[in-house]
């Protein structure tokens with residue numbers, strides 16, 4: 106076999122005449138494919154399970170766009186948890202920077218849902234139904250509706266519909282999604298349309314657009330050159346060992362750098378690359394790894410497996426194509442300690458600590474006072490005043506909680522509330538009407554501030570000031586304008 110020429114293309118997937126160069130990569134079995142399959146199928150199980158399994162009555166992961174909440178592993182985060190969300194976002198960003206600086210595009214090849222679904226679900230079905238890359242190309246050339254291709258598209262459509270449901274479950278929740286899918290589209294026209302549109306986009310992506318998503322659409326791929334350095338782990342071809350490429354029988358002069366370490370021995374006629382093209386025909390983005398580090402490389406390691414198999418047959422050491430770094434390819438030592446691998450972990454430690462601290466410091470409940478616009482007080486027959494306020498208690502935990510409300514001591518004051526304990530469901534709130542009886546003289550300028558304590562059965566305790574409205578000195582029962590209440594959101 107000889108390496109296929111890429112001279113007739115301007116990009117790995119674009120021919121000179123502007124048409125798309127369709128890629129039908131040959132599957133290369135080997136140690137990295139086996140590991141990627143284990144990781145890939147485990148990830149697929151995880152991707153599907155996360156929005157479906159429940160932890161303390163909530164989905165394990167839900168980015169609830171309707172309620173503007175993030176539910177993650179039993180905890181619920183709202184836009185009001187600004188600091189937590191900010192530290193969380195920074196922690197994720199710094200983790201991406203660090204992982205990329207250390208391991209290059211390992212996420213793209215091993216963990217990204219695009220690669221995982223395409224390489225471990227859609228392409229295997231294509232190979233099963235349409236055969237080898239050569240047979241697939243024959244079907245391309247033939248055109249028309251071959252039964253095998255029709256069957257493939259039908260299976261793809263069903264899979265896309267299933268994946269669209271999994272995807273949407275992350276944003277609207279499995280329960281709401283079930284209604285959208287199982288009930289009449291007329292009852293949920295928007296939801297049903299969303300399912301159909303996302304299904305169509307999935308089908309477009311996995312059946313047609315494929316590697317273009319990684320090459321032209323994914324911003325992470327474009328950021329690579331800024332995020333990696335010459336020491337980052339990449340997949341590369343060892344030119345010093347491989348060149349000049351060619352059949353072993355050919356007598357060619359070796360490159361000067363390829364002679365290094367071989368002085369005193371008979372120079373080999375060629376380098377170790379026999380120009381068989383196995384690493385090229387297996388590449389899902391259509392590039393030739395021997396051309397150097399390229400943006401299109403998603404780090405799938407298929408070229409390593411392909412080349413290792415060739416080296417095994419030739420009884421030569423593996424690793425002509427392998428995990429390496431740009432500096433190692435240039436003959437330099439690998440350095441773990443460098444600016445990125447020191448600064449990123451340091452920043453990550455600081456931001457991660459702030460995240461942990463802000464999560465630990467997060468209140469188990471939110472309490473605030475609401476205005477009572479109508480009849481904020483009444484004058485009792487005994488001359489005292491019963492002032493009214495409305496307390497809101499929001500349970501921020503993932504469990505049912507019980508709360509009590511008490512009035513902190515105040516001369517002549519007494520609290521009347523309809524019940525002693527207030528049951529509040531997780532992530533829900535209770536409205537507690539307060540009636541505070543006070544002597545008329547307690548009000549100055551028509552206002553009296555009292556202290557109220559809210560206590561939860563989980564140890565939560567919060568004291569807050571409540572401004573009560575009452576009669577102005579010498580005034581009749583007409584209430585003054587309501588002041589702002591403490592803690593009102």
Ligand code: SF4
Pocket residue numbers: 108342347350377378379380381382383384385395411412415425426
């Ligand atoms: S690098 Fe390996 S797989 Fe690629 S052409 Fe050379 S020998 Fe073949």
Ligand code: SF4
Pocket residue numbers: 340384387388389390391392393394401402403404405406407408409
């Ligand atoms: S060059 Fe190798 S690692 Fe990169 S995308 Fe192609 S086959 Fe995968």
